[in-house]
Amino acid sequence: MSIARHSTSRSLAAHAVLILYTLIALFPVFVIVVNSFKSRRAIFAEPLALPRAETFDLVGYRTVLQQGDFLLYFQNSMIVTLASLFFVLLFGAMAAFALSEYRFRGNSLMGLYLALGIMIPIRLGTVAILQMMVASGLVNTLTALILVYTAQGLPLAVFILSEFMRNVSDDLKNAGRIDGLSEYTIFFRLVLPLVRPAMATVAVFTMIPIWNDLWFPLILAPSEETKTLTLGSQSFIGQFVTDWNAVLAALGLAIVPVLVLYLIFSRQLIRGITAGAVK
Amino acid sequence: MATRKPFRWHVGVFLAPALLVYSAIMILPLIGTLNLSLFNLEQGQRVFVGLRNFATLFGDPRWSDAFWNALGNNAWFFLVHMLVQNPIGILLAALLSSPRLRMAAFYRTAIFIPTILSFVVVGFVWKLILSPIWGIAPGMLDAVGLKSLFAPWLGREGTALTTLALISVWQFVGIPMMLIYAALLSIPDEVIEAAEMDGVTGWSQFWKIKLPLILPSIGIISILTFVGNFNAFDLIYVSQGALAGPNFSTDILGTFLYRTFFGFQLQLGDPHMGATIATAMFGIILMGVCIYLFTIQTRLRRYQF
Numbered sequence: 001m002s003i004a005r006h007s008t009s010r011s012l013a014a015h016a017v018l019i020l021y022t023l024i025a026l027f028p029v030f031v032i033v034v035n036s037f038k039s040r041r042a043i044f045a046e047p048l049a050l051p052r053a054e055t056f057d058l059v060g061y062r063t064v065l066q067q068g069d070f071l072l073y074f075q076n077s078m079i080v081t082l083a084s085l086f087f088v089l090l091f092g093a094m095a096a097f098a099l100s101e102y103r104f105r106g107n108s109l110m111g112l113y114l115a116l117g118i119m120i121p122i123r124l125g126t127v128a129i130l131q132m133m134v135a136s137g138l139v140n141t142l143t144a145l146i147l148v149y150t151a152q153g154l155p156l157a158v159f160i161l162s163e164f165m166r167n168v169s170d171d172l173k174n175a176g177r178i179d180g181l182s183e184y185t186i187f188f189r190l191v192l193p194l195v196r197p198a199m200a201t202v203a204v205f206t207m208i209p210i211w212n213d214l215w216f217p218l219i220l221a222p223s224e225e226t227k228t229l230t231l232g233s234q235s236f237i238g239q240f241v242t243d244w245n246a247v248l249a250a251l252g253l254a255i256v257p258v259l260v261l262y263l264i265f266s267r268q269l270i271r272g273i274t275a276g277a278v279k
Numbered sequence: 280m281a282t283r284k285p286f287r288w289h290v291g292v293f294l295a296p297a298l299l300v301y302s303a304i305m306i307l308p309l310i311g312t313l314n315l316s317l318f319n320l321e322q323g324q325r326v327f328v329g330l331r332n333f334a335t336l337f338g339d340p341r342w343s344d345a346f347w348n349a350l351g352n353n354a355w356f357f358l359v360h361m362l363v364q365n366p367i368g369i370l371l372a373a374l375l376s377s378p379r380l381r382m383a384a385f386y387r388t389a390i391f392i393p394t395i396l397s398f399v400v401v402g403f404v405w406k407l408i409l410s411p412i413w414g415i416a417p418g419m420l421d422a423v424g425l426k427s428l429f430a431p432w433l434g435r436e437g438t439a440l441t442t443l444a445l446i447s448v449w450q451f452v453g454i455p456m457m458l459i460y461a462a463l464l465s466i467p468d469e470v471i472e473a474a475e476m477d478g479v480t481g482w483s484q485f486w487k488i489k490l491p492l493i494l495p496s497i498g499i500i501s502i503l504t505f506v507g508n509f510n511a512f513d514l515i516y517v518s519q520g521a522l523a524g525p526n527f528s529t530d531i532l533g534t535f536l537y538r539t540f541f542g543f544q545l546q547l548g549d550p551h552m553g554a555t556i557a558t559a560m561f562g563i564i565l566m567g568v569c570i571y572l573f574t575i576q577t578r579l580r581r582y583q584f
Contacts, residue, residue: 010481011377011379011380014374014377014380015380015381015382017370017371017374018371018374018375018386018390019386021367021371021386021390022385022386022389022390024449025389025390025392025393025449025452026389026392028393028404028405028408029392029393029396029404031404031407031408031415032400032404032407043413044413044414047413047414047415047418048415048418087296087300090296091296091297091300092297094292094293094294094296094297095293095294095296095297095298097293098290098293098294099294102287102290104287104290110294110298114297114298114301116306117301117305117306119502119506119564119568120309120561120564120565120568121506121510121564122304122305122309123510123512123533124309124312124510124557124558124560124561124564125305125308125309125311125312125557126308126312126536126540126557127308127311127312127315127540127550127553127554127557128307128308128309128310128311128312128315128554129304129308131311131550132307132308132311147300147304148304150300150304151300151301151303151304151305152305154297154300154301154305155301158297182289183289184289184292187293208394208395211397212395212396212397212398212399213513214397214398214399214512214513214516214517215512215513219541230397230398230399233399233400234399234517237399237403244413247403247407248407251400251403251404254397254399254400255396255400258395258396258397259392259395262391262392262395263388266388266391
């Protein structure tokens, strides 16, 4: 009896702490999204109130869509993220398969070499990367960003995927070999489908930093035609600092797509993170 | 013994694309940057100067003041993360992993949301909330009778850096939470049951049984925090600009590198000194990683279940 009451009060305390922290985590997002739908006067008069019929106003979103080319920025971000993701997954999985499946001289050294990039950030090579992109004429192209992000994402992808590929049953692959399948068919038709959950985990971890990156778009592709959504909203907000409606709407536009994607994939993401440790 | 195995082309084909992109875009530029730090311009000619750039960076007051300031700020930035972010992350994970907790999935999803937002959003959102013009922060403090505590924290030299560090903590607390949560879930039930048989429950169970078992994860989180913090740039750039105001009080190595490499206001960009700073950052990060690999990680006992 007393134990039961004790544990109820403990779980109440746990809920209290978690609810408090959830509020801290969500409050800023809530404030921005709510205020982006209000008129200028309402934003300042009652910043915490929900928009009502008389305070509802889309003027901020209108300004943003007229002044900034957000559709183009969004498209650029999509192209860069999806293309980098495709190459990271394909090349990463291929290298991971080679490292986990075949024994050859220098195998573990190669693994170590590829894992180096997990700890050493690619940004430290920026000076030479920019010189290289200038020399090859790739400055202000999306190709430059895709190349950099592919290199940035590969180390973690190879590391995680080769851990998973070690667990794919040898019998299956050998059965395939006896049936006369080539090594390429074994990789694409047998192994890849089996490591799909791991691929999803890698995809999420690769995607978030690419989508949110400001450093490389700022340095390698700052032109109007190649701005990503992150850089685009940064420079837009910089210009419209005093137009609160526009700033709040731009922030709202930057938050909503990521939020929607996250809510769709959150189950996968959380399972991916926990799977790595549980195994 | 007599017949050598035929060369297996497919191994090369599988490895080549990743190796090529990774070496060309990541490793070679890194080496190129390290190399560039040994050169400088003299009368318009690029000449080899050995370690003189580093002597300038560490010793010449025109550079060293800014460098040591950035390094000190960066160390404080890291310390705040270690003292605030990781303990909060561990606490949240410990609460989330308690058995039969309702709505655990909801809390987990919600607390991780700031982590997926971009620095641009996070920087501006907090700038607006803390702004004395809008008055959300002073208004809320007023509601609990603490209005006198409010100050434009981001605009004052004494508080700006700590405020930014706390904003960054707000953004990234989800990562230690998730990793520790995963580690706590992987502790087998038998261990917990044995502890309960011995009457070790609640917080003493956490301190005596679970915490020692998750120490390796805490080690990994510490080194990830270290690498992330000494490589940080975006949040400061977005909220305080490249000059890392007020009066360079929020300048960290990332913003210092950016300013040096690209120039600002009247100063021209300097790729050689930029490369020198990048090399110094490389050394710092490498040192941290080595300390972790050779002292901390080898001493942590790992338990096999």
